[in-house]
Amino acid sequence: MRFCDVSSFYSDHGGGVRTYHRHKLEWFARHPEHRYVLVVPGERPSRERLPGGTIVRVRGLPVTPGGTYRQIVDLPAVRRVLREGFDVVESGSPYLDGWIALAAARGTSARVTAFCHADVPDAYVAPAAARLPRPLAAGLVEGARRYLRALYGRLDAVCVASRYMERKLRSYGVTNLLHTPLGVDPLRFHPDRRDRLVRRDLGAADGDRLVLFVGRFHPEKELGPVLDAVRRLDGRPRLRFALVGGGPQAAEVRAALSSCRSAKVLDYVSDPERVADLYAAADLYLAPGPHETFGLAVLEALASGLPVVAVDHGAAGEIVTEAGAGALFRRGDGADLAARIAELLDADLGLLSRRARRIAERSYTWDHAFARQTAACAVLCGLPSPAARTPAPRGACGYAANPTRTPMRASKSSVGSRLVVPRTPARTFPDSRASRVGAGADSPAITEQVTGPTPVGSVTRAT
Known part of the structure; x- marks a missing residue:
């Protein structure tokens, strides 16, 4: 398959979105049957070829001091990239990126999606409006929610990394959602x-x-x-x-x-x-x-x-x-x-x-994450889904x-009711020496979570 991401949240200075895309490049390097292009904002246009794909920098306007973050504004440049032919175009920012991706993909067969990396109404709009009169502040937050519904409703699908964001976006009226959790490098973080x-x-x-x-x-x-x-x-x-x-x-x-x-x-x-x-x-x-x-x-x-x-x-x-x-x-x-x-x-x-x-x-390596995401995109495009399997962490x-x-x-008196314990399904391992969180040290067994890869969610197109 052919993938193109358009992301103004990407910054060479770091951040979670950069981590996401860098690991995506590494994953595509191990899966050369796919093609991957990442379009990000820059001070000047450039192309950087990497083992996993190509980073295309297009003109972007600074939105933070020092140009740490920029907003893509060069629609013709993005349109030229998408004319190279892609199956899925993913926008990474809920501001202009989604609209730019929609406009640039017009006339192509690409499915246009978004990855919801930020809770804009509650994380950004609500704090900024906190000192305003309550009716005005509430109106601004509701306006941000309606904006997301208007933008996301025009897309083929919206990827969310958590059930929390899935529930929140559904409460805004967004229904074309895919649950695709992110991942971690288990070799680096060990x-x-x-x-x-x-x-x-x-x-x-x-x-x-x-x-x-x-x-x-x-x-x-x-x-x-x-x-x-x-x-x-x-x-x-x-x-x-x-x-x-x-x-x-x-x-x-x-x-x-x-x-x-x-x-x-x-x-x-x-x-x-x-x-x-x-x-x-x-x-x-x-x-x-x-x-x-x-x-x-x-x-x-x-x-x-x-x-x-x-x-x-x-x-x-x-x-x-x-x-x-x-x-x-x-x-x-x-x-x-x-x-x-x-x-x-x-x-x-x-x-x-x-x-x-x-x-x-x-369940949460980057191999798991991008295998889930690729399978979801294949279904979205009406292509055969890759065989369902659990990727083993590299070198794990x-x-x-x-x-x-x-x-x-743990002692009986030291562990409170708000400690998190595993949810079912679970497997019990007899161990007279170990204690169970939430129980006394003399408990006869410990309970440990058994999990598998999170299934890819189904897509319901917004009407």
């Missing part, structure tokens, strides 16, 4: 990268428990509960926090934690290898952002063997719940977040770590818990 020197850089000595957040210091992430929880738990023996990131709230984060002896704030890290080292060095990961459409950082943490405490709003908690490898806290409640952190640190971290790694290996092997991540046993 517990075996755990390094004592990296832990020391993050402020953790031998025997300490290290709680990590990696991401933007931005209002969208709602870091207030994290800062509150760190202050509440400051002084707990052998507990350390590391917050890694940058953004408009960087100074505020540093000021809020300046008096906390257990917390360390580090600058943004762009090198993905270094990011993988940070995950592997920690014992617990925090995911406070309530507007995640999937949660790539959560999946990277799980693949690194980290249990996750995620907010109970948005998509971040979906995989955590599926894996049974963490806990959910109430949105905006720092006291509840602190309680969930304390409970997990008193639970069996070795068991939770194995569950976390297992869900990433078995069975995971034994890292010996430096010493399991901690």
Whole structure:
């Protein structure tokens, strides 16, 4: 098949969308039976040929300071690319990209789709309108929802990475949806990268428990509960926090934690290898952002063997719940977040770590993600779907818990009802030595999640 993506959310400076497209290029390099072209905005036109396809840069106007992000505006250039002939055109931004893709594909046989990478009404419009009179703010948010319904309703399909976004878009009146979860590189993000020197850089000595957040210091992430929880738990023996990131709230984060002896704030890290080292060095990961459409950082943490405490709003908690490898806290409640952190640190971290790694290996590699996506596109185009199978992670092997991540046993009094436990179907493994999360240490068995690849959703065209 022939695929073309048009994405103004792509930036050479990093970000989740860039990660998505770079792994897509790597996947197509291993599947030369397909052709792939990625159209992105740039300062000047260019073509870059890579093993997995071609990156075509067309004229884009800067929309952020320094030109970190740009908006594609050169419709004739995009039209010339699409005249080369494609089966599926995917737009990556809900602003102009969808309209440009529709206009450029007019007169071709290509199916035009979108990938919903952002929750625009609630993540961007609602906060921007928060200081306006309530009726006006509500009208702007509703206008954004109607806009998405108008745009997405003209497309052949809209890909969503989570059930949360599927439900949300359906509530807006968008029905032509495909559930195609994203993935993770299980070789880069691996517990075996755990390094004592990296832990020391993050402020953790031998025997300490290290709680990590990696991401933007931005209002969208709602870091207030994290800062509150760190202050509440400051002084707990052998507990350390590391917050890694940058953004408009960087100074505020540093000021809020300046008096906390257990917390360390580090600058943004762009090198993905270094990011993988940070995950592997920690014992617990925090995911406070309530507007995640999937949660790539959560999946990277799980693949690194980290249990996750995620907010109970948005998509971040979906995989955590599926894996049974963490806990959910109430949105905006720092006291509840602190309680969930304390409970997990008193639970069996070795068991939770194995569950976390297992869900990433078995169901959420990039091989899984793009095999699902390609199969869905084949059905959309009326072509034979590739044989259903579960791709094995490249080079993946069975995971034994890292010996430096010493399991901690759970007591009956330490584990609360908000800890996430696996959903059915499940398999029970007799083990008199292990404890079950949510039960006492004398429980006779542990329950571990057994999962397979997420089936491709069916497409219902909007009328």
